[in-house]
Amino acid sequence: YSEEQTTEDYLFKIVLVGDSAVGKSNLLARFARDEFYPNSKSTIGVEFQTQKMEINGKEIKAQIWDTAGQERFRAVTSAYYRGAVGALLVYDISRRQTFANISRWLNELHTHSDMNVVTILVGNKSDLKDAREVSTAEGKGLAEAEGLFFIETSALDSSNVAAAFQTVVREIYNILS
Numbered sequence: 001y002s003e004e005q006t007t008e009d010y011l012f013k014i015v016l017v018g019d020s021a022v023g024k025s026n027l028l029a030r031f032a033r034d035e036f037y038p039n040s041k042s043t044i045g046v047e048f049q050t051q052k053m054e055i056n057g058k059e060i061k062a063q064i065w066d067t068a069g070q071e072r073f074r075a076v077t078s079a080y081y082r083g084a085v086g087a088l089l090v091y092d093i094s095r096r097q098t099f100a101n102i103s104r105w106l107n108e109l110h111t112h113s114d115m116n117v118v119t120i121l122v123g124n125k126s127d128l129k130d131a132r133e134v135s136t137a138e139g140k141g142l143a144e145a146e147g148l149f150f151i152e153t154s155a156l157d158s159s160n161v162a163a164a165f166q167t168v169v170r171e172i173y174n175i176l177s
C-alpha cells in the first residue's frame, strides 16, 4: 500500500473504473457534491476529487480519481491506477455489455495496481428497474467469484452511493490499522 499518512490523517487513492456512460462521473458528483447531471458528457470529468470522511474518529481523505472519458478508447493510462488502494468497478445494470466487460477492467486494474487493491463491484442505475438486464444475483455471483465487495447504486436517486465509497474506505482502513 502506498497511502500517505501523518499523525492525524490518511489519504487513500481510489479509482473509478468501467465502461463509458455507466455513471462513474455521476457517482462521484453525487458523493462529493450531491449533484447529478442528466446529460453528462466527459466534460464534467475532473482529475480527482478529495472527500473527507471519518472512520473510528479518524479523519480520512479519500482522493477519488475519475477518468476524463479515456475509457471510451480503452486508453486509461497506468498513471491513473498507480498508487491506488481502492477501486470502484462500475457497470450499468441496464446494459449487459458493461457487465460482460467487467473482467477486462479487473484484469487492467490488476495489471496496473497492487493485487490487494480493495475493490467493490458496483451495479449502477438501479433506478432503471424496467430496463434491467443484469440481475442482482448475477452481480453478487461475479463479486463472490472474484473476491470483491458488491453493491447496487443509483447516482440519480442517491441510493447506496455513499455506502459504496464508505465500504471501500472502511476496508482499506481496517487493513491498515
Ligand code: GDP
Pocket: 019, 020, 021, 022, 023, 024, 025, 026, 027, 037, 038, 039, 040, 041, 042, 124, 125, 126, 127, 128, 153, 154, 155, 156, 157
Ligand atoms: P461515465 O462515462 O461512466 O462517467 O458516466 P456518466 O456519469 O457521464 O453518466 C452517463 C449517463 O448516465 C449520463 O446521461 C447520466 O445522467 C446517466 N446516469 C448516471 N448515473 C445514473 C443513474 O444512477 N441512473 C440513471 N437513470 N442514469 C444515470
Ligand code: MG
Pocket: 024, 025, 026, 041, 042, 045, 066, 067, 068, 069
Ligand atoms: Mg465520466
